[in-house]
Amino acid sequence: MVRQKTEDKREAILRATLGLVNNNGFHAAPMSKIAADAGISAGTIYLYFQNKEDLINTLYRELKNKFASKALQGFNQEAPVKKGFETIWRNILQYKLSEPEEAAFLEQCDNTPMVTDASREFGFKSLQPLFDLWERGQQEGIIKPLCRHMLFAFSLFPMIYVARVYIKAGKELSAEAINMAFEASWDAIKT
Amino acid sequence: MVRQKTEDKREAILRATLGLVNNNGFHAAPMSKIAADAGISAGTIYLYFQNKEDLINTLYRELKNKFASKALQGFNQEAPVKKGFETIWRNILQYKLSEPEEAAFLEQCDNTPMVTDASREFGFKSLQPLFDLWERGQQEGIIKPLCRHMLFAFSLFPMIYVARVYIKAGKELSAEAINMAFEASWDAIKT
Amino acid sequence: MVRQKTEDKREAILRATLGLVNNNGFHAAPMSKIAADAGISAGTIYLYFQNKEDLINTLYRELKNKFASKALQGFNQEAPVKKGFETIWRNILQYKLSEPEEAAFLEQCDNTPMVTDASREFGFKSLQPLFDLWERGQQEGIIKPLCRHMLFAFSLFPMIYVARVYIKAGKELSAEAINMAFEASWDAIKT
Amino acid sequence: MVRQKTEDKREAILRATLGLVNNNGFHAAPMSKIAADAGISAGTIYLYFQNKEDLINTLYRELKNKFASKALQGFNQEAPVKKGFETIWRNILQYKLSEPEEAAFLEQCDNTPMVTDASREFGFKSLQPLFDLWERGQQEGIIKPLCRHMLFAFSLFPMIYVARVYIKAGKELSAEAINMAFEASWDAIKT
DNA sequence: GATGAATGAGCCTTCATTCAT
DNA sequence: TATGAATGAAGGCTCATTCAT
Numbered sequence: 001m002v003r004q005k006t007e008d009k010r011e012a013i014l015r016a017t018l019g020l021v022n023n024n025g026f027h028a029a030p031m032s033k034i035a036a037d038a039g040i041s042a043g044t045i046y047l048y049f050q051n052k053e054d055l056i057n058t059l060y061r062e063l064k065n066k067f068a069s070k071a072l073q074g075f076n077q078e079a080p081v082k083k084g085f086e087t088i089w090r091n092i093l094q095y096k097l098s099e100p101e102e103a104a105f106l107e108q109c110d111n112t113p114m115v116t117d118a119s120r121e122f123g124f125k126s127l128q129p130l131f132d133l134w135e136r137g138q139q140e141g142i143i144k145p146l147c148r149h150m151l152f153a154f155s156l157f158p159m160i161y162v163a164r165v166y167i168k169a170g171k172e173l174s175a176e177a178i179n180m181a182f183e184a185s186w187d188a189i190k191t
Numbered sequence: 192m193v194r195q196k197t198e199d200k201r202e203a204i205l206r207a208t209l210g211l212v213n214n215n216g217f218h219a220a221p222m223s224k225i226a227a228d229a230g231i232s233a234g235t236i237y238l239y240f241q242n243k244e245d246l247i248n249t250l251y252r253e254l255k256n257k258f259a260s261k262a263l264q265g266f267n268q269e270a271p272v273k274k275g276f277e278t279i280w281r282n283i284l285q286y287k288l289s290e291p292e293e294a295a296f297l298e299q300c301d302n303t304p305m306v307t308d309a310s311r312e313f314g315f316k317s318l319q320p321l322f323d324l325w326e327r328g329q330q331e332g333i334i335k336p337l338c339r340h341m342l343f344a345f346s347l348f349p350m351i352y353v354a355r356v357y358i359k360a361g362k363e364l365s366a367e368a369i370n371m372a373f374e375a376s377w378d379a380i381k382t
Numbered sequence: 383m384v385r386q387k388t389e390d391k392r393e394a395i396l397r398a399t400l401g402l403v404n405n406n407g408f409h410a411a412p413m414s415k416i417a418a419d420a421g422i423s424a425g426t427i428y429l430y431f432q433n434k435e436d437l438i439n440t441l442y443r444e445l446k447n448k449f450a451s452k453a454l455q456g457f458n459q460e461a462p463v464k465k466g467f468e469t470i471w472r473n474i475l476q477y478k479l480s481e482p483e484e485a486a487f488l489e490q491c492d493n494t495p496m497v498t499d500a501s502r503e504f505g506f507k508s509l510q511p512l513f514d515l516w517e518r519g520q521q522e523g524i525i526k527p528l529c530r531h532m533l534f535a536f537s538l539f540p541m542i543y544v545a546r547v548y549i550k551a552g553k554e555l556s557a558e559a560i561n562m563a564f565e566a567s568w569d570a571i572k573t
Numbered sequence: 574m575v576r577q578k579t580e581d582k583r584e585a586i587l588r589a590t591l592g593l594v595n596n597n598g599f600h601a602a603p604m605s606k607i608a609a610d611a612g613i614s615a616g617t618i619y620l621y622f623q624n625k626e627d628l629i630n631t632l633y634r635e636l637k638n639k640f641a642s643k644a645l646q647g648f649n650q651e652a653p654v655k656k657g658f659e660t661i662w663r664n665i666l667q668y669k670l671s672e673p674e675e676a677a678f679l680e681q682c683d684n685t686p687m688v689t690d691a692s693r694e695f696g697f698k699s700l701q702p703l704f705d706l707w708e709r710g711q712q713e714g715i716i717k718p719l720c721r722h723m724l725f726a727f728s729l730f731p732m733i734y735v736a737r738v739y740i741k742a743g744k745e746l747s748a749e750a751i752n753m754a755f756e757a758s759w760d761a762i763k764t
Numbered sequence: 765g766a767t768g769a770a771t772g773a774g775c776c777t778t779c780a781t782t783c784a785t
Numbered sequence: 786t787a788t789g790a791a792t793g794a795a796g797g798c799t800c801a802t803t804c805a806t
Binding site (some may be wrong): 406407408410489493494495496526528531532534535536539540541543544547558559561563565566567569570571 | 757
């Protein structure tokens with residue numbers, strides 16, 4: 001069998017990119033260093049990705065996909081609103097804590113022109129089931145009649161921010177603190 | 192008079208930097224363009240700042256200072272906790288809405304290695320009076336016993352995020368929406 | 383059969399090269415694109431040609447050969463000088479008009495260091511019968527005693543240039559214009 | 574006085590470009606080598622020219638200008654047609670022989686996509702007085718009713734081609750040969 | 765203080781060529 | 786024979802910074 005472009009190499013490039021961008025931002029992740037970290041030659045990257053923008057956006061989308069699938073794990077469309085929300089909320093926190101590198105990368109991407117609007121839109125849509133849940137909650141009168149951006153801002157952003165701070169400081173979040181944080185999140189959006 | 196002229200130039204450089212970084216991120220703000228926008232020569236920047244990092248960090252700190260002074264405007268240490276919090280909360284929102292350029296710049300800076308940790312720490316400390324207020328609230332049993340990062344995340348970050356989204360979309364926030372947002376913020380941290 | 387297939391591939395490579403070089407010049411004809419256009423793998427080219435220079439020079443020589451055989455079609459060594467010259471002159475024009483791609487390629491090659499002097503010399507020699515004819519004409523006192531380069535320049539180059547201009551503009555050359563052009567060519571070299 | 578971008582440096586860059594392109598074609602004239610030959614740093618070129626295309630086109634236009642002014646030297650609008658034509662014809666030959674480097678460069682440019690159509694058009698227009706002369710000749714019935722491309726092809730292209738061949742071979746053109754060549758040129762276009 | 769021409773390291777990307785399969 | 790993934794040396798260009806004026 002003819003040698004195939006190995007999935008391994010593609011993965012290595014993506015992983016190297018993730019690591020370098022996380023360490024010092026996009027400006028510290030030149031293609032040459034990515035190649036070196038991936039253990040390949042610079043030109044090889046272009047066998048797997050069209051250019052740097054494509055590489056970054058591909059990584060962004062793959063991580064967003066992974067993030068969404070983790071976030072929705074065990075989520076039951078028909079569960080009560082609060083229960084469903086808690087599932088997703090804890091999933092997301094869990095992701096942020098257990099995959100801090102990926103999480104940090106995704107956050108970096110929200111502020112760089114290297115990531116296209118299309119990619120960002122794609123990322124946003126990955127949480128559609130959560131938005132549907134909120135809408136149901138609003139119809140049931142359980143959730144405040146705020147737009148999804150507001151709801152996101154009040155119930156998820158804080159936790160994401162907190163996770164980042166804790167990760168950076170190397171501290172641990174106690175189960176109790178997490179419970180309180182969830183209650184705060186819920187309080188913020190419930191009617 | 193000479194002194195005046197000199198101050199002008201410094202200001203012009205800072206303003207040009209703000210504008211360029213905001214438009215397209217750090218990578219679109221080369222020193223040469225900053226100089227051009229400021230109406231001076233490239234070399235002149237180095238009479239006022241050691242290098243690019245110094246320029247960015249200086250701007251960051253100055254804006255943080257301005258932000259803090261606006262945030263604390265009219266704030267009375269001895270007012271009731273909720274009242275005091277509301278004052279600051281509305282001040283910050285006001286700042287985000289009326290100085291979107293500066294606000295956007297500060298947020299950009301939170302994700303770039305160009306801004307040193309020392310600068311970030313400096314920025315955080317500028318809101319000390321708010322942290323003191325929270326502590327008093329906790330002693331009075333009015334505010335949840337969360338760390339300041341948590342409290343910040345739940346009561347201020349959401350509003351900041353919302354303001355950004357609205358600014359970007361060019362929409363206006365109704366007084367009513369603002370009121371609801373404040374209540375959500377307060378609900379999130381009050382006991 | 384296998385032999386057939388192999389010849390096919392060689393031909394496909396040469397044809398792909400011709401097409402690509404003609405469209406945008408040598409710099410737009412990378413080996414990878416040639417391979418793609420020929421429907422083969424990049425490495426395969428090197429089974430048929432030593433390297434790019436060899437490929438280009440081979441194509442150049444083959445086209446020069448084809449050109450010469452067309453140019454001399456129906457040419458009779460013993461015909462009167464003017465008659466013989468007219469035959470070749472019209473053949474060449476015909477070639478330039480009916481095979482513009484090949485003609486354009488050959489002209490491109492006259493200005494690139496990719497084609498060796500040896501190849502160019504080879505190309506020049508392919509018109510030996512015409513040079514012999516001119517020499518006979520000079521001995522008969524019918525043709526000006528100019529060197530072959532001069533004669534070529536005055537009687538053939540102009541027509542080639544004109545054909546190129548017309549091809550580029552997509553216009554047609556009328557039979558009358560062709561006749562006039564031939565007379566001008568003849569006038570230029572006849573005594 | 575503040576140091577100015579020296580005209581010298583600009584000239585050095587143009588001269589280096591001319592030399593390198595002439596030696597081995599465009600592909601042998603990388604910006605880095607041009608800079609080295611000009612005795613400056615690579616980045617400096619970009620202070621004088623926007624990019625490589627701009628550099629090449631600028632050089633092309635400057636040489637065309639120089640060429641045109643040499644070609645029209647001593648040309649008198651009101652002289653008899655043949656006389657006027659001879660003046661220009663000999664001027665052009667003189668230019669080709671005395672400035673072979675420049676001439677060779679201009680010819681290279683006619684076959685590269687690096688030179689824009691606009692530049693080529695510009696170059697063509699520089700000989701307008703000659704075209705006017707031809708038109709007058711046609712009105713007077715002295716010159717064949719051919720389009721300017723044809724006239725150019727028959728009366729100037731050959732001489733240009735010859736000059737190139739002689740230059741390349743390092744031979745000299747005798748005054749007699751030149752006279753004959755002129756007569757051939759005139760014969761080709763006169764009625 | 766102020767200038768701006770000059771630098772040169774470094775970036776992204778292309779492409780002729782090789783070689784294990 | 787044929788493949789095509791892999792290479793790595795260039796190439797064009799940018800930009801933070803310096804320094805002679």
